[in-house]
Amino acid sequence: MSLKIKVAAIASIAALALAGCAQTATPTATAAANSNIKICVYTHSDHGSFWSVFEKGAKDAAQSLGVTLDLQGSNNDAQKQAQTITAGVAAGCNGLATSVPDAGAIKTAVAGYVAKNIPFLTVNSGSDVSQSLGAFTHVGQDEMIAGEQAGLKFNALGVKHVLCPIQEAANSGLQLRCDGLKKTFKGTTTDFNLDGALSDLTKATQTLTAEFQSDSSIDAVFALNADVAAKAVLPAEAAAGVTLKVGTVDMSPEALQAIKDGKIEWAIDQQQYAQGYMSVVLLYLAIVNKNELGGGQPIYTGPGFVTADNVDAVMGLVKAGTR
């Protein structure tokens, strides 16, 4: 079942739920009533290649449901995001989804909102603080679980020693992925400091080459970034003259091509289209039917895996803007 069919199915379930709702008797009344529902999605989006897919998901869901959508990003500025939330809530929202890259900044902004008992969920980042902020659920990917799933994939590949290069030493999410890998992987894992790799990929290549040459037991790499995988790990693999199984997180055109060519085994995809889509649907259900899904737990949109088997389909969906 493709993603589009899946979301269509969810949408129809949502529509059924709505039909079952006593207050909305006829379809026409539903559409009219729905356009009065304003769902606010305020994230730290930079409207880049990642977030544009998320936003398309939210827009598609709002269109299918006929609800009004207020979608705003803050370009990674926590302060600006807090201001957007405050201003948006003052203008009136029936439901709110917000990403929480910085809990401290968001906390005060949503506090007044939560007090009014209006449906609220967190999305993308913030699974750890979601409940304490008063959200009924969190829609996103857990870094630890992504790492755990990667470990299982490496087990299936039959490798013995996975190197986990961390390209941003200060990003705790990356460390969590390596920790998750350690949990489920049966062989040895080694965390490797590759800080600054994205500002000097050729140096990263040489450092990795040296590591591969010095430890011949390494037979796999869990790259935490698609550029690191395609532009540093693969050249280093060739330079060191070794054969490695490479897995990566997130996608880039080169990484997808490398998956197609069999040089990268898989890429973890957090399926952000579904994050945008599901946020709107979940809030809608909470507004019209008082359904609070998730049971107080996060709802995971990932990790999805892009492999040689589905890479062609995914490449098509990337073009369409939904992956």
Place this chain on the structure above:
Amino acid sequence: MSNVTDERVKRASVFTKVLSMPEVGAFLGAIAIFILFTNRDTTGNFAGLGGLAGWSDIASTIGMVGIAVSLLMIAGEFDLSSGVMVGSVGLLIGLLVTKLNMNIWLAIVIGMAFAGGIGFLNGWLVIKTKLPSFIVTLATFFVLKGANLAYTMMVTGAVRVTGVDAAPGYQSAFNLFALPIQVGKFQIQMSVFWWIGFTIVGTWVLTRTKFGNWIYASGGDANAARNAGVPVARTKISLFVTTALTAGFVGVIDVLRLQGMQAGQGIGNEFFYIIAAAVGGTLLTGGAGSAIGASIGAVIMGMAYIGIPYSQWDSNWTSTFLGLILFTAVLVNTYIGRKARGGKR
């Protein structure tokens, strides 16, 4: 060391002359680090071609810009925008060829012209405003850092440019600037040969030309130099342009080699260039230094980056190790130089 006799009446021997050269400390340091890692090496590769291929690659891009930065520092100025410039030029070339379908050679010319323009602006602002170059180029650094990200995002919708290899003229440019040379089972990067060329040219300019004397004079005492007829402003602006052009050149090499560029490329590398220059014996106060010293400083850094994984040391300590090397090298350099010149301790 050997100067135990009364040094005040002694004529400078060859030995003294050699020891008082600014790059000697760096050279001795490089040998010490080479011996250290050769002994600690777990692969048997460090002293061989495999190690050479690795550390020379890292040293080449640091060294090229390091030489230019060294010359600029001798003239008494800093350029903190030299790292981010690598990314700016690479991204500009990438955007020109992928979005406008431009021939890569033309894009390289435009990219270099852009770098030269920014370099000129840096120099002109420093001369005209008389503000410290540290502040002026720090501002340039932030402006370019933001522009790199914002412009790339605006045009491509992503934090990177890809597909540069599809550009017309790519192969010929790649062959000239970024083709790796196969030696045995290892590859020596083309940038290494460019770097050797830069080292020779830099040393020649500094030690054998009038412009070289102007550089020393501008950094030594700018007023005295001006009174002696040295065009200090022109010299300094030329050096800012040279530094930006050299950084741009590394950007060209990177964008060809990586077939694309990441918006964060080069950020933070300005410190590596300054470390290379300082380890190589260039004074932060200006007036003294060498071009070959910066190259040796770059070699030390390259060896550290390769030697640490070869030795199976914890890679988290790499920066700490580099910091200690920097401090030790500069300290030893100053000490040896002072002793050799016969000064008091």
